[in-house]
Amino acid sequence: MREMTCIVCPNGCHLTVNETNDEILVKGNLCPRGKDFAIQEIHHPMRTITSTVKTVYKEVPTIPIKVSKEFPKERIFDVMNQINHIQVDYVAQQGDVLMENVLGLGINIVVTSNILKETIHE
Amino acid sequence: MKQYDTLVIGGGPAGLAAAIGAKKENGEVLLLEREQRLGGILKQCIHDGFGLIQFKERLSGPEYVERFIQEFLSLNIDYETLAFVIKIDKKEGFYHVSYVSKKGVCEVTVRSLIIATGCRERTAKQIQIHGTRPSGVFTAGCAQHFVNLLGEKIGNKCVILGSGDIGLIMARRLTLEGMKVLGVYEAKATPSGLTRNLVQCLEDYQIPLYLSHTVTRVFGEERLNAVEIMQVDEKMRPIEGTQEIVECDTLILSVGLIPENEITESLGIALDLKTKGPYVDDYFMSSLENVYICGNALHVNDLVDYVSESGLIAGKNSMRQHVSTQSVSIDLSDDFLYLVPQRVSVHDVQESMFYFRAKKEMKAADLLVKVNGKEIMKRRYKNLKPPEMEKIKVKWEMGKISENDHIEIELKEDLCVK
Ligand SMILES: Cc1cc2nc3c(=O)[nH]c(=O)nc-3n(C[C@H](O)[C@H](O)[C@H](O)COP(=O)(O)OP(=O)(O)OC[C@H]3O[C@@H](n4cnc5c(N)ncnc54)[C@H](O)[C@@H]3O)c2cc1C
Ligand code: SF4
Numbered sequence: 001m002r003e004m005t006c007i008v009c010p011n012g013c014h015l016t017v018n019e020t021n022d023e024i025l026v027k028g029n030l031c032p033r034g035k036d037f038a039i040q041e042i043h044h045p046m047r048t049i050t051s052t053v054k055t056v057y058k059e060v061p062t063i064p065i066k067v068s069k070e071f072p073k074e075r076i077f078d079v080m081n082q083i084n085h086i087q088v089d090y091v092a093q094q095g096d097v098l099m100e101n102v103l104g105l106g107i108n109i110v111v112t113s114n115i116l117k118e119t120i121h122e
Numbered sequence: 123m124k125q126y127d128t129l130v131i132g133g134g135p136a137g138l139a140a141a142i143g144a145k146k147e148n149g150e151v152l153l154l155e156r157e158q159r160l161g162g163i164l165k166q167c168i169h170d171g172f173g174l175i176q177f178k179e180r181l182s183g184p185e186y187v188e189r190f191i192q193e194f195l196s197l198n199i200d201y202e203t204l205a206f207v208i209k210i211d212k213k214e215g216f217y218h219v220s221y222v223s224k225k226g227v228c229e230v231t232v233r234s235l236i237i238a239t240g241c242r243e244r245t246a247k248q249i250q251i252h253g254t255r256p257s258g259v260f261t262a263g264c265a266q267h268f269v270n271l272l273g274e275k276i277g278n279k280c281v282i283l284g285s286g287d288i289g290l291i292m293a294r295r296l297t298l299e300g301m302k303v304l305g306v307y308e309a310k311a312t313p314s315g316l317t318r319n320l321v322q323c324l325e326d327y328q329i330p331l332y333l334s335h336t337v338t339r340v341f342g343e344e345r346l347n348a349v350e351i352m353q354v355d356e357k358m359r360p361i362e363g364t365q366e367i368v369e370c371d372t373l374i375l376s377v378g379l380i381p382e383n384e385i386t387e388s389l390g391i392a393l394d395l396k397t398k399g400p401y402v403d404d405y406f407m408s409s410l411e412n413v414y415i416c417g418n419a420l421h422v423n424d425l426v427d428y429v430s431e432s433g434l435i436a437g438k439n440s441m442r443q444h445v446s447t448q449s450v451s452i453d454l455s456d457d458f459l460y461l462v463p464q465r466v467s468v469h470d471v472q473e474s475m476f477y478f479r480a481k482k483e484m485k486a487a488d489l490l491v492k493v494n495g496k497e498i499m500k501r502r503y504k505n506l507k508p509p510e511m512e513k514i515k516v517k518w519e520m521g522k523i524s525e526n527d528h529i530e531i532e533l534k535e536d537l538c539v540k
Contacts, residue, residue, distance in 0.1 A: 005317045007318040007321050010316060012316060012317040014505075048170065048180075049298065051168070052269075054273055062271065064270065094184075113165075118159065
């Protein structure tokens with residue numbers, strides 16, 4: 001038996017997971033997403049990350065970004081390394097993709113704020 | 123002098139929602155924000171997890187708040203940034219407000235005021251740490267500002283004091299940015315932050331959490347070079363002989379948030395010792411007529427969805443025609459950390475919404491509402507935890523609250539459930 005906390009929503013349900021030969025039994029989840037989470041967590045934990053990237057603009061030195069979807073947890077620092085190589089040299093907007101299919105993981109780096117558009121008037 | 127129905131002070135999620143709420147009731151609204159940009163604290167909260175209740179989506183802080191900014195701007199609501207309120211006077215049922223902005227000193231007359239000034243972080247002065255005053259000691263929110271908005275590296279090796287959510291989120295953030303986070307030290311025996319943040323911010327990155335431990339001393343001349351850690355007993359007194367020196371160049375304080383009361387106090391509004399914010403009635407109106415409080419200025423929320431909700435309600439209510447400060451207080455049992463609103467207005471009312479936190483962890487508890495000794499409502503709760511705020515709608519079966527009504531709300535732990 002394994003115990004874990006579901007991190008899908010703020011409820012943070014306390015899950016107990018029993019793995020038998022052909023079935024995974026999840027208890028403690030208030031909704032079905034908790035079961036999906038537990039199964040994935042046992043087979044291959046996935047996470048998303050958010051961070052910032054540098055820009056060329058003095059007034060707005062960084063802008064926030066996210067990865068478009070979950071990817072294997074053990075690749076977090078590889079993805080961070082890619083993110084740290086990006087420098088934005090145009091007035092990017094929320095939703096803009098700065099890097100596609102990072103390391104072949106099927107994830108994109110996406111801008112999450114309009115701060116450049118709001119601040120920089122070229 | 124320019125006149126408005128409602129003046130909103132603060133342009134974070136609470137203030138934006140309040141302005142939108144008042145505007146939708148056809149109010150003439152002005153919003154004042156002291157910073158350069160609208161958005162409040164969420165501008166720097168680049169992590170995701172916002173808006174799950176309201177939008178059923180996992181938004182980052184900027185994505186969440188920019189949705190409200192867009193709606194706010196589309197309603198053509200008057201606003202000024204870099205605006206500081208300097209004086210508020212009450213005259214003949216109106217408030218005369220003076221403020222400074224890019225335009226110089228301005229004056230407006232308003233009927234209602236909404237205070238949405240958010241909260242502030244407790245600092246080292248408010249906790250007991252001895253030693254020198256080297257650089258390298260930051261509050262968590264301040265570190266977040268440097269790292270997320272300015273893109274600066276704040277140090278190499280860090281210790282975090284306090285297990286509040288911002289501290290946990292910064293532990294992960296600094297780790298991602300290449301800093302070594304040696305541990306999170308919490309004086310209490312239970313963590314302050316949400317369980318999901320313990321998992322996704324600490325466990326995921328193998329950052330240790332030390333409960334019943336605190337920082338008692340800092341070392342370093344120019345820059346911090348070490349801290350002294352001690353274990354504490356249940357009364358949070360350091361235990362002699364448990365001293366341990368941890369080398370680090372950065373100390374992050376995540377020791378709690380308190381409502382920003384500068385303006386509320388200057389207006390002489392009564393404060394609640396439990397929330398450290400003002401008292402309000404079920405309209406979110408304070409002890410002063412037509413002055414409303416919402417968001418973190420009222421009590422420190424953990425979820426921004428509830429902040430926006432309170433703003434919207436306060437905004438709508440600020441446009442009411444008939445207002446009375448008559449209200450009855452609520453007798454709370456000891457097991458509550460707090461309950462907001464603290465009072466119920468004397469009026470015809472079917473239901474009121476309350477937010478509360480339990481004082482300690484409870485596996486099971488019953489919440490009972492009594493009016494004049496008669497139980498009118500009972501609700502069962504499982505797994506109450508102080509960091510997790512709960513919400514409850516109380517239906518008043520008698521349809522109105524009168525000035526002599528005695529309202530009691532009780533939280534009773536069920537010790538039979540393990
Ligand atoms: C670091 C941090 C992390 C958080 N993480 C999460 C999370 O993961 N998920 C979640 O749901 N919630 C989270 N929260 C909570 C959420 O961000 C807050 O509940 C929300 O931002 C509060 O909104 P507010 O409008 O009350 O206050 P704020 O966002 O603080 O806005 C207050 C505004 O008022 C302005 N102001 C203050 N005083 C004056 C004055 N005198 N005159 C004019 N303007 C003034 C300030 O400049 C500010 O813009 C977090 C909070 C913090 C601090
Ligand atoms: S099981 Fe469902 S309700 Fe519980 S934390 Fe996970 S997603 Fe949220």
